[in-house]
Amino acid sequence: MFSRLRQHLFALLFVVAILAILPGYLWPYSLTGASAAPTILVHDTFLVNRTAYDLRIPYTNVTLAHIRNPRREEIVQAYLPEGIGLAIKRVVGLPGETIEMRENRVYINGTPLPSRVLAGADFSWAPMQHHMGSTVAMEDGHWVAYSPGSSKYRNSGPVLLGSNEYFLMGDNRDNSYDSRGFGPVARDQIVAKLIAVFPTGERLGKHE
Secondary structure, three states: OHHHHHHHHHHHHHHHHHHHHHHHOEEEEEOOOOOOOOOOOOOOEEEEEOOOOEEEOOOOOOEEEEOOOOOOOOEEEEEEOOOOEEEEEEEEEOOOOEEEEEOOEEEEOOEEOOEEEOOHHHHOOOOHHHOOOOEEEEEOOEEEEEOOOOOOOOOEEEEEOOOOEEEEEOOEHHHOOOHHHHOOEEHHHEEEEEEEEEOOHHHOOOOO
């Protein structure tokens, strides 16, 4: 009888410990800017995993263990330079690579990422407030939006990334201030990986 009670107590304490720690690693946010459209819209809620790349003491920046490095096309949460603070961007360039933009096409070490223009009418559900470009394309497996010939950052680089640097960009290329403007982001400034998006009514039923 005592042994069974003790087992139940241990199980209860374990569940309580998990519930206490989990909020320190899985954080929900609501997007307030349009730089990730059409992938994430304003007012969409998204969930990030703060243990995807590094295990830290909950609610601190003290690193306990390195898990893995960010991969291309992952959407990450990072502390951006120039006082921008915490933001969501997509990993486009990895350490040691040379990144260049030529008329909205991303080139990695001189080779363009696969890109296919999609039917603009299929994205009419995206609200006008996002100021998306006139063209939506499938770039290496995800959506990007831009206006040919008009974006300030449609051409940039080439930029050679250091051994600890990443090139981050928003999917709404005309309306995103990112590594094309402020440069590469250091590995230790990347703190979480996006793992889920909970859409608003405008995009329910829409998928990449």
